[in-house]
Amino acid sequence: MNFVVIGAGAVGMLTASLLKEAGCGVLLITRRREQAELINKQGITKDGKVHYIKASAEWDKIPANAYMLITVKYSHLPEIISALKRKSLDNPVVFMQNGMMHLEMLRNLPQKNIAAGIVEHGALKVSETEVRHTGRGIFKFALLRGDEERFLPLLKINGVKAEWHKDSDKMLLRKVLLNSMINPLTALLSVKNGELLSNPHAYELLKNVYTELYTGFPEIEKLLPFEQVTALCAATAENTSSMLADKLAGRQLELDTILLYIIRRSPYTLPILQTFYHLLKAAEKE
Ligand SMILES: NC(=O)C1=CN([C@@H]2O[C@H](COP(=O)(O)OP(=O)(O)OC[C@H]3O[C@@H](n4cnc5c(N)ncnc54)[C@H](OP(=O)(O)O)[C@@H]3O)[C@@H](O)[C@H]2O)C=CC1
Numbered sequence: 277m278n279f280v281v282i283g284a285g286a287v288g289m290l291t292a293s294l295l296k297e298a299g300c301g302v303l304l305i306t307r308r309r310e311q312a313e314l315i316n317k318q319g320i321t322k323d324g325k326v327h328y329i330k331a332s333a334e335w336d337k338i339p340a341n342a343y344m345l346i347t348v349k350y351s352h353l354p355e356i357i358s359a360l361k362r363k364s365l366d367n368p369v370v371f372m373q374n375g376m377m378h379l380e381m382l383r384n385l386p387q388k389n390i391a392a393g394i395v396e397h398g399a400l401k402v403s404e405t406e407v408r409h410t411g412r413g414i415f416k417f418a419l420l421r422g423d424e425e426r427f428l429p430l431l432k433i434n435g436v437k438a439e440w441h442k443d444s445d446k447m448l449l450r451k452v453l454l455n456s457m458i459n460p461l462t463a464l465l466s467v468k469n470g471e472l473l474s475n476p477h478a479y480e481l482l483k484n485v486y487t488e489l490y491t492g493f494p495e496i497e498k499l500l501p502f503e504q505v506t507a508l509c510a511a512t513a514e515n516t517s518s519m520l521a522d523k524l525a526g527r528q529l530e531l532d533t534i535l536l537y538i539i540r541r542s543p544y545t546l547p548i549l550q551t552f553y554h555l556l557k558a559a560e561k562e
């Protein structure tokens with residue numbers, strides 16, 4: 277099975293390495309030519325093991341029919357969307373972003389088969405060619421448009437745990453609810469995911485946010501019981517959340533697609549989350 281992973285950041289390098297380990301054909305598309313050259317020379321190191329994966333900054337090298345996994349951040353998507361409007365028209369495409377604000381942007385894409393993907397792994401980019409697998413989890417997929425059958429082979433990749441979900445809204449909402457608790461708290465407190473459990477004050481805040489989310493999304497009780505939130509914090513205890521990683525690197529945070537999305541979708545005001553949103557937005561570098 278052939279894959280093209282767009283974006284060689286934390287999730288892109290992790291996913292590409294896992295697919296390579298499983299024996300799949302993988303091409304990594306980077307934004308910068310220099311990163312592609314480094315990857316072609318040094319390979320990608322994941323947890324001490326080097327994987328020789330082809331990389332390129334050129335979309336023209338993308339094989340027709342390879343699965344395209346889009347692993348860039350929400351703020352990078354406009355460029356990817358505009359490329360997809362002109363290129364790779366027959367490839368099945370999977371968008372792996374956290375958040376849900378981007379779904380609107382995908383409406384006018386010409387590709388027939390589009391899915392959403394969820395990454396329940398923790399990944400940390402160590403350098404241009406190295407990634408650390410900081411939390412073991414699974415991949416989840418659901419159809420956004422087209423033929424479900426096109427994506428089912430994704431569930432049969434050696435050693436890569438994956439689930440298919442029938443309801444994309446439910447699948448993505450569960451993840452965005454999870455991210456709206458863990459990501460802003462870890463970014464505001466500058467702590468790894470595990471400290472949300474071990475620090476009693478952080479834990480209190482986590483519980484309060486969950487209670488607040490329950491007012492706007494009562495379905496959270498079934499969709500994402502609090503024990504599942506704490507289980508994920510425990511499973512990714514050593515992970516620097518993607519929002520904290522962005523803050524530390526001075527990059528734009530995925531605040532709109534995660535927090536603003538939830539604030540807007542809730543029928544009631546969510547004062548704690550609104551405060552988190554404005555605190556992080558105010559401190560964000562332009
Ligand atoms: N890290 C994690 O543990 C998890 C992350 N996620 C989600 O996965 C998504 C990706 O996150 P993450 O991997 O951490 O992000 P990173 O910032 O580490 O990686 C994003 C990558 O996309 C690249 N990129 C940007 N624009 C383009 C382009 N036009 N063409 C090709 N590549 C491009 C960037 O390149 P450049 O360096 O040149 O800017 C960068 O390498 C996010 O939505 C995040 O929320 C989900 C679960 C866990």
Ligand SMILES: CC(C)(CO)C(=O)C(=O)O
Binds near residue numbers: 374396517518
């Ligand atoms: C699941 C979690 C919280 C793992 O850190 C994540 O999705 C992220 O960091 O964005």
